[in-house]
Amino acid sequence: MKALIIDQMSEEIDKGLKERGIEFKKVMLPKKDELIKLIPDVDVLIMRVDPFIDKDILDAAKNLKLILVGSVGTNHIDLEECKKRNIPVMNSPGQNSNAVAELVFSKALDLYRNTVQANNEVKSGIWNKYRWIGRELRNKTMGILGYGSIGRRVAEIAHVFKMDVLAYDPYFDPKNNPYDYVKLVSLDEALKNSDVITLHLPLTKETKNMISSKQMEGMRDGTILINAARGGVIDEDALYEYIKNGKLGGANLDTLADELGTGGLDTQDVPISSKLFELDRVYMSPHIGGSTIDAQDDIGHLVLQHLDEFLKENK
Ligand SMILES: NC(=O)C1=CN([C@@H]2O[C@H](COP(=O)(O)OP(=O)(O)OC[C@H]3O[C@@H](n4cnc5c(N)ncnc54)[C@H](O)[C@@H]3O)[C@@H](O)[C@H]2O)C=CC1
Ligand SMILES: O=C(O)C(=O)[C@H](O)COP(=O)(O)O
Numbered sequence: 001m002k003a004l005i006i007d008q009m010s011e012e013i014d015k016g017l018k019e020r021g022i023e024f025k026k027v028m029l030p031k032k033d034e035l036i037k038l039i040p041d042v043d044v045l046i047m048r049v050d051p052f053i054d055k056d057i058l059d060a061a062k063n064l065k066l067i068l069v070g071s072v073g074t075n076h077i078d079l080e081e082c083k084k085r086n087i088p089v090m091n092s093p094g095q096n097s098n099a100v101a102e103l104v105f106s107k108a109l110d111l112y113r114n115t116v117q118a119n120n121e122v123k124s125g126i127w128n129k130y131r132w133i134g135r136e137l138r139n140k141t142m143g144i145l146g147y148g149s150i151g152r153r154v155a156e157i158a159h160v161f162k163m164d165v166l167a168y169d170p171y172f173d174p175k176n177n178p179y180d181y182v183k184l185v186s187l188d189e190a191l192k193n194s195d196v197i198t199l200h201l202p203l204t205k206e207t208k209n210m211i212s213s214k215q216m217e218g219m220r221d222g223t224i225l226i227n228a229a230r231g232g233v234i235d236e237d238a239l240y241e242y243i244k245n246g247k248l249g250g251a252n253l254d255t256l257a258d259e260l261g262t263g264g265l266d267t268q269d270v271p272i273s274s275k276l277f278e279l280d281r282v283y284m285s286p287h288i289g290g291s292t293i294d295a296q297d298d299i300g301h302l303v304l305q306h307l308d309e310f311l312k313e314n315k
Contacts, residue, residue: 010300143194146201
């Protein structure tokens with residue numbers, strides 16, 4: 001059995017493959033052409049959110065029996081084509097939830113306390129403590145869109161910050177709500193009554209551009225938006241307009257519609273641009289929500305557990 005690892009993953013995976021006597025190769029983020037050349041004799045593909053695994057790659061993957069994904073989202077894999085070929089795709093739910101949730105609060109606090117502008121100003125040699133009057137999360141309302149693994153972890157932390165918590169998730173059965181301090185509401189109610197809105201739902205046909213002008217119009221003045229889900233969920237043109245016209249208080253984004261893992265760019269250290277970058281009240285990070293040593297180690301263990309389950313079922 002041969003495995004191919006195509007992203008930066010925990011060393012635990014290398015160790016685990018060796019212990020199981022599985023031969024493996026590591027090629028960091030191969031381009032599509034390169035992957036098509038590498039994949040014909042691969043049995044197990046181990047990856048994160050790049051590159052896009054499409055029909056051409058699957059056509060070349062004559063031996064492929066399993067795709068192990070060290071991420072939650074699988075919108076970068078043609079699941080239909082995998083199903084046709086009987087190739088299971090096993091993702092890693094739950095393992096990076098805390099990492100993403102912590103980043104959400106870092107992002108909300110950064111915007112509320114203007115840390116990026118304050119940092120830049122001090123380092124440019126200007127000391128002015130009066131310009132950067134911020135706000136506190138305490139007593140504000142957190143609106144969580146998508147009350148899954150990450151959404152629920154965000155709710156727990158928001159409660160500790162003494163925030164009120166609203167959540168919108170049409171697929172979540174309220175009977176399973178573990179927290180009495182989280183009120184499950186409609187999308188409109190969540191938009192209208194939140195000071196901080198954070199997105200934790202998958203990118204699907206239904207959620208693409210789900211947050212657009214109409215939804216931004218329905219938000220409170222000064223609302224800040226955090227997106228550590230997928231870029232395509234927010235209409236970036238509308239976001240630009242609503243931050244520029246002052247209706248929204250800012251956005252802190254970990255993802256963009258045209259980025260790695262969403263079928264857009266396909267390598268690292270690529271130039272990226274967006275008119276959103278013109279706006280001071282837009283803060284960015286390059287899709288690092290799940291990128292902690294802790295989360296990647298937990299993911300490594302789950303990937304190996306999934307591999308063992310597969311091997312057991314396919315002896
Ligand atoms: N920035 C990053 O590094 C990371 C981003 N993600 C993204 O976050 C998403 C959520 O991750 P998890 O919470 O772990 O997944 P999850 O599957 O536990 O939760 C997703 C929730 O979204 C809900 N949902 C689906 N469609 C919806 C809709 N139309 N409206 C409202 N809710 C809807 C589902 O019912 C589910 O409860 C992933 O799909 C992925 O795209 C996940 C991990 C890291
Ligand atoms: O799990 C997901 O879905 C994510 O978006 C990841 O955390 C980000 O991708 P990775 O590159 O961290 O696997």
